[in-house]
Amino acid sequence: MTAYQAKMVERSIIGLCLLSILAIFQPFSMTLFSIGCVTVVISGLAFNLIPFCREGVPASKLVRVSIIVVIILIVAMLLGIGTSLLYVEYLESTRP
16 A cells, blocks of 8 residues: 555544544434444444554555454354353243
């Protein structure tokens, strides 16, 4: 990536973070709040890409790191869903 491209990717990620925070804390619309809740998670994960937004780092490396971040998100999501299902099963087994 060139210095301009790296700076634009970095500013886009930071802009997404700011917009999602604004969407969460605005007092007008529940729809914007919901969108903000989703985008704050996405922008938080995208913020992990900031160290790779440097001049000379190939765009393929940025894509590779993004795929790794998405895989980690999916694994964490599956662990959370699995844990909640096991907890529901436990609660059902303790019912009289």
